[in-house]
Amino acid sequence: MIHHDRSRSGLAGPTSLPVQVAIGLAILTAMAAWLGWMGRPLTCTCGTLALWDGDPYSPGASQQFADWYSALHVMFGMGLAVFIGRMAPHWPLSWMVLATLASSAIWEAMENTPVIIALFGNAPGTPSYEGDSILNAFGDTLFVAVGFLLARGLPAPLALITALALEGAVAFAINDGFILGSLRLLGVSV
Template sequence: MKSAATLWPGSRAWLATLALFVLAVATLFLMDRPPMCACGTIKLWHGVVQSAENSQHITDWYAPSHFTHGLLMAGAAFLLWRKWHLFGGRPARWALPIAVFVEAAWEIAENSPLIINRYREVTISWGYSGDSIVNSAADIGWMVAGFLLALRLPWWASVALGLFLELLALAVIRDNLTLNVLMLLYPLEAVATWQAG
């Protein structure tokens, strides 16, 4: 990505990123979210979406959507780079902590009763009870990985990777980032019926 070096975080931005990550995890603890799966284990991968262990482990079928969040946020930072360049490029160095702030805010909101209930009402996530702290922390990590990879890839490769991840999740679990956003904001009965299989 052209100007990726300008977007790469400096040491203070990395410290801010770490501080935001720790603050997000602390907030989830204060919200009384479960630290890990009630099953008593932490798995690297859990692939059964309609189960009590979904969104409880390090990686699941929703990890690609968080990775895609990172691709999208890097793309947004790249598009804003021209405006940031007018200020000597300094704000661009803070793109990663800004992205982590947005992702952490989503993880906190996603685990609020309002959003948990919304997921239960209008998405395929019937019985959803929110994420474990392990899963939320990993989701933020997946976003960071997507963001940093996007800075290293040509823009078209980031777009292709994002589309591949969306289509893969769509084919395997009948859900992805696009449908997740659609169903949260504007639920369609036809989509819900199709997702239910």
């Protein structure tokens, strides 16, 4: 059983591991249900099931468990670690992880709306984007959680170097990433 000092945080909430696991599973289930309701496929409609698809132009792009964009989700998790740590410094780590899962699930729900799919899919110089499979959304959420835990465990300078290395790797491998993608969304040809 996980206990924490509520008097320090002034918060009441889940204290047992089973309750926290149930909340985490409920977040993931709600995300999957939303994506299913939005018409997202469970797995790649290309007929292949794989853990990795490194080709952003393949039919399995954003459909398999992991791809180059998984590194960006690790970076997103690292950013959430900083944000949540500053906004709720007295929260127990388990609550921060649940907030990270919820943040990722909300992003996956938004990312797979027709408006965002069109925005990402029509940016000049980017591969065609048709949305994620539910499998890919689960992978993305796992990578966000990994990024969160990585940032919590690393000294800040090393976490920053890791994030920059991930951004550089994605930019080098597939000519995309947070920086290049943001510039393209702003209409800059890169």
